[in-house]
Amino acid sequence: MSLKKYILDLRKRREKVQQGGGEKAIEKQTAMGKMTARERILALLDQDSFTEYDLFVEHEARDFGMDKKQLHGDGVIIGTGTIYGAPVCVFAQDFTVAGGSLGLMHARKITKIMDHALKMRVPLIGINDSGGARIQEGVNSLAGYGEIFYRNTIASGVIPQISVILGPCAGGAVYSPALTDFVFTVDKISKMFITGPNVIKTVLGEEISMEDLGGARVHAEITGNAHFFANSEAECFDQIKKLITFIPWNNKQKAKAFPPKPPKSKAKVEDIIPSNPKNPYDVRDVIKAIVDDSDFFEIQELFAANIVIGFGRMNGETIGFVANQPLVLAGVLDTDSSDKAARFIRYCDAFNIPIITLEDMPGYLPGIDQEHAGVIRHGAKVLYAYSEATVPKITVILRKAYGGGYIAMNSRHLHADFMFAWPTAEIAVMGPEGAANIIFKKEIEEADDPEKMRQLKVQEYKEKFANPYVAAAKGYIDSVIEPDETRKMLLHALDVSVSKEDHRPEKKHGIPPF
């Protein structure tokens, strides 16, 4: 009898705190088209799998009347659960409690679950929906952010870290997502910026909406801060769940293998590619013709679309794909696409995911804006990432592989494990036109009909050098293959590299051209 009293009291306490900011605040949250923090966690995790920690945590702030304010859970919900049976740690900021503002105890709850995730070696998912620092708590609030950033960094490359932006995430707060592996955004809901529209207006007199400054679309397409863009929170959670199926729990494990499936797409690979090398095609069609079940999960689809990155499976195992996209900007490498590819390559390497590179690129994008934007150091990231990676590295050259781009895109010279080329591959120091113009400059100028001579020499160069056989003769290419043999050869290469070992000299860390 007396025990029942205690249990009822516990239930009452729980119920009260689980209300978050209360009915009115929840109504407001819903009116903005947003789910509550608790609803989000429950929607993301397997049914009945969520176990909450620190429900009864309260802040200790005394200044500015804070001693009279009770903030349920201090504005954040933390705990563990599963996604398709895989364990994850999760936190979700509760905007209904003091605008999800981050105070000392709020941050302590987050760092507690981060420490837990790192120790248990399971992925961490953070749902951000916060007005920012809790001003009343002053420097304690800043300390909280710092402790989070530190843990993001220490956990980087050990456990997968996923950030979900489901509301404002402004000022210093944006650096936690920026330090994590994947950032998910939802149209009209996600907002990320260092200084908001109000400050910009005060300082500059320039007016811009939150959406145009740092909405989901901007980060998915222009800045590259976001990796995924969804039209609704439900779609966003589906994307997260799908991602979780492709990645391992930590850096000591491999991603879960699925039953092997043949590609669904019945298109012959060779029919996807136009015969004219100047005409585009969608390289994702080639990937879909190669991967299990034709299921390709693209990352950063809208940002730097001239390179395609994402996960697929081969024989049931997760593979990271990096592919030039001739459909957009002819598939050139530039600052953004280099940055995008390099980071993904390092992700795959950190988490034991083999990398398959599909190459069809005319080189680096020429231009003053590119040179001044630092295409040298950004481009170098790709070389660094490929060279440094020790997971199985396989390249297929589909068509163009010119100049510096040929070296950068996981060439034999950066110690690729397998180099395949289609007979359509053009591996050369530059395109035939440019090369002929330089090499045969004199002959062309001195000819009676220079244009005719030029065409002749271009053709000559094309036949002699714009093919895979010169590189194959040197052993830079292991095998020239028919397009329709691609999947078979890739499966073979992956089979052979199952127990690949490749060691690097001991060092604290390298100094990549960040």
Place this chain on the structure above:
Amino acid sequence: MKDDNQELVDFQILSLKYKTRLTRKFKERKKYEVPDPNQLKSVIPGTVVDIKAKKGQKLKEGDVILLLEAMKMINEIHMPFDGKIKKILVEKGQRISKNFLMVEIE
């Protein structure tokens, strides 16, 4: 999702022209302008708090032309070389953006 960059266009890279799509970011990139040493532009957005020089005044390299308060600091804008103030295009108290043409010199 809506994509307004579906059109295939000619795209020249070195000596070859490709048919391809462009991205929004590529289309909206800024054209490069050769900097003119006679034009003093703001390197940071801020407020002009004082103007020390006058139109037509001759100044030596390093002389202060105006004060620009930005990011809680008062920055002195100096004469980059010996010369004459041709035009002052800002007023005291004016809030200006980055790359705003403040002064022309000769």
